[in-house]
Amino acid sequence: MGIFLSFLLSLAVIYSLFYMLKVINQQKELAIIKNDLISNITHEFKTPIATVATAIEALENFNVLDDKEKTKKYLSMSSFQLKKLHQMVEKLLETATLDSEQLILKKESIDITNTIEKLANKHQFLNTDKEINFSTNLKPIYLNVDNFHFENAVSNLIDNAVKYGGNAIEININSILNTTEISVADNGNGIDKNLQDKIFDKFYRVPKGNTHNVKGFGIGLYYSKKIIEKHAGSLTLSSTKNNTIFKINLPNE
Secondary structure, rough: OOOHHHHHHHHHHHHHHHHHHHHHHHHHHHHHHHHHHHHHHHHHHHHHHHHHHHHHHHHHHHOHHHHHHHHHHHHHHHHHHHHHHHHHHHHHHHHHHHOOOOOOOOOEEHHHHHHHHHHHHHHHHHHOOOEEEEEOOOOOEEEOOHHHHHHHHHHHHHHHHHHHHHOOEEEEEEEOOOOEEEEEEEEEOOOOOOOOOOOOOOOOOOOOOHHHHHOOOOOHHHHHHHHHHOOOOOOEEOOOOOOOOEEEEEEEO
């Protein structure tokens, strides 16, 4: 009995040590994510603030007010940067409401083929070095969605493929029976298997290569997944060394 109790005590001590190591590693990961988030927020906020400050200084000290064209230019620049700041603050605030019932979707019947095709064209126009192709097996396809949030969710997936994927991006809609599948695929290097489970976590960003040269808050994919789930759908990822595919599945209501 004494040997058996000693064995149980040893197992308990070993388990406690492994559990403590697990907690320490989790805390380290959280600290890294927190520091990365603070760094990115600081960088993202400093640029528009510095731009607005420079424009105001020019208006105050360099007789710019006497030049209507320059005055208009600096005011326009300041307005654009302030709108950018507002959007970033809104994005962070929206993220805080996603886990609660505070975010109420305003659903309406829209043609998602038209919406997503416009998104593909917009991203192609802004990224001429990428090849973005759109296809659908049916047109039109009407779904009952919140147009604003749904469009943002899909746009985040395309933006993610543009920033981190290869130079060819395929956007496809496939509607069969009671389900509509929307896929965004790119021919990039893919995402490591041990990181794929974390890719939808709040504030998480893949820590490899030069991906951190692209600034952001790490909430785009988290936001997209939560929005799709609030539409009673699912967002999944499959990735290999040669491609990455995000798939949205939505019920045809």
